[in-house]
Amino acid sequence: MPTAIEYFKLLPKTNCKDCGQPTCLAFAMQLANQKAKIEDCPHVESSAKDSIAEAAAPPVKTITVGTGNSKIPMGGETVLYRHERRFINPTAYALTISDELGEDEIAKRVEYVKSISFDRIGMIFKADMVSVRNDSKDPAKFKTAVQNVMKTWTQPFVLESDDPEAVKEALTISKSRVPLVYGATPENFDVMLNIAKENKVPLGIKVSSLDEAVTFTEKAKASGYDEIILDLGAKGIKDILEQHTIARRAAIKKKFKPLGYPLMNRTGSGEYAVMTAVISTLKYGSLVIFDDLKNYEALPLFTLRQNIYTDPQVPIQVKQDVYPIGNPDEHSPIMFTTNFSLTYFTVRADIEKSKVPVWLQIVNTDGLSVLTAFAAGKFDADHIKAAFDESGVLSKSDGPVIVPGLVSKISGKLEEAIGRKVIVGTTESKNIPKHLRQMSI
Numbered sequence: 001m002p003t004a005i006e007y008f009k010l011l012p013k014t015n016c017k018d019c020g021q022p023t024c025l026a027f028a029m030q031l032a033n034q035k036a037k038i039e040d041c042p043h044v045e046s047s048a049k050d051s052i053a054e055a056a057a058p059p060v061k062t063i064t065v066g067t068g069n070s071k072i073p074m075g076g077e078t079v080l081y082r083h084e085r086r087f088i089n090p091t092a093y094a095l096t097i098s099d100e101l102g103e104d105e106i107a108k109r110v111e112y113v114k115s116i117s118f119d120r121i122g123m124i125f126k127a128d129m130v131s132v133r134n135d136s137k138d139p140a141k142f143k144t145a146v147q148n149v150m151k152t153w154t155q156p157f158v159l160e161s162d163d164p165e166a167v168k169e170a171l172t173i174s175k176s177r178v179p180l181v182y183g184a185t186p187e188n189f190d191v192m193l194n195i196a197k198e199n200k201v202p203l204g205i206k207v208s209s210l211d212e213a214v215t216f217t218e219k220a221k222a223s224g225y226d227e228i229i230l231d232l233g234a235k236g237i238k239d240i241l242e243q244h245t246i247a248r249r250a251a252i253k254k255k256f257k258p259l260g261y262p263l264m265n266r267t268g269s270g271e272y273a274v275m276t277a278v279i280s281t282l283k284y285g286s287l288v289i290f291d292d293l294k295n296y297e298a299l300p301l302f303t304l305r306q307n308i309y310t311d312p313q314v315p316i317q318v319k320q321d322v323y324p325i326g327n328p329d330e331h332s333p334i335m336f337t338t339n340f341s342l343t344y345f346t347v348r349a350d351i352e353k354s355k356v357p358v359w360l361q362i363v364n365t366d367g368l369s370v371l372t373a374f375a376a377g378k379f380d381a382d383h384i385k386a387a388f389d390e391s392g393v394l395s396k397s398d399g400p401v402i403v404p405g406l407v408s409k410i411s412g413k414l415e416e417a418i419g420r421k422v423i424v425g426t427t428e429s430k431n432i433p434k435h436l437r438q439m440s441i
């Protein structure tokens with residue numbers, strides 16, 4: 001990304017303030033921090049606008065597969081390390097569907113792919129895509145299989161074939177869903193690129209080296225259509241580590257645009273395939289296509305992806321709201337805690353263990369835990385009352401309001417604020433079950 005000074009050089013330098021900033025330099029700093037858009041300055045010349053747009057484009061091009069709410073953006077990354085800035089677009093995982101399967105078998109396969117889904121700390125992890133593979137080598141069969149997949153699969157998908165005729169046929173019924181065509185090779189590149197360009201769909205190119213990748217991305221760029229995802233032809237996990245790292249370093253550190261495209265891998269099934277996906281996920285892969293993936297293999301992989309693609313500087317949070325646990329009624333206790341996910345899930349699990357129904361109010365503390373939020377002034381009587389008012393939890397139950405033991409000193413002020421008697425709970429979450437059971441005797 002350009003620096004503030006680089007932006008400043010392209011601005012009119014009149015300090016007219018029309019952009020809402022006191023000076024052009026201040027505006028340049030906002031641009032560099034991605035807090036303003038160049039359109040906010042009405043006086044910048046169009047040539048300068050183009051230079052800025054070019055300079056501000058991410059060093060790894062964003063390529064989108066699919067449409068509407070389910071579309072999957074790939075690439076668009078600006079940094080090598082996630083502590084510099086959050087990685088943006090998580091690795092997508094796809095499972096293969098052979099075009100040799102019949103309609104019923106395809107329906108079953110799609111159901112299986114959909115069943116790879118987990119709820120972890122309030123987030124749903126799932127398989128993202130399917131890849132319809134032209135194993136039959138028959139364009140008509142391929143088209144029928146794509147048609148059958150589209151009946152039950154509404155998420156993005158891949159058309160996997162190196163036969164231009166098969167791809168053309170399949171796109172006649174699927175191009176509106178913007179699938180990824182994965183099958184360009186050095187041998188069929190020109191014709192596949194034309195098909196992708198005519199149908200406005202992204203193209204996956206399989207090459208066998210970084211040099212070859214450069215040759216074909218430059219060709220695509222020169223043709224005016226470079227919606228490209230690169231399979232660098234890695235032979236194993238060592239290759240993926242090396243090639244992806246070299247490509248991404250070249251794109252980001254050297255601003256070498258021919259390697260600034262999302263990267264993908266095709267793999268098989270079983271533990272080595274999962275290891276391949278792990279390396280690809282850790283090292284800049286945007287898409288991994290599996291022959292097959294089991295639930296028990298997907299869980300650790302999806303968890304890894306979640307860790308890589310969350311912002312290390314922002315704690316994982318749950319939404320401020322009231323969460324009923326175990327069918328609470330109008331006399332059930334009201335408990336509350338912060339919106340730091342780990343705190344929420346720990347407290348929730350301990351309430352569930354007690355088998356006592358509870359209204360659990362979550363208070364937005366920007367993801368801070370109880371004591372840290374209290375010290376930061378985000379978990380005091382006023383914030384808690386505001387959360388109670390917003391959710392209306394006090395009108396749902398006349399049961400006791402339980403203050404976390406760690407912040408027992410807010411009890412008095414909270415009583416005054418909400419006009420209800422409160423009691424002090426346990427200092428440790430693990431003691432919640434015993435406390436709730438004793439209260440309910």
Ligand code: SF4
Nearest residue numbers: 015016017019024041
């Ligand atoms: S509107 Fe443009 S010219 Fe005016 S102060 Fe802002 S950046 Fe400078």
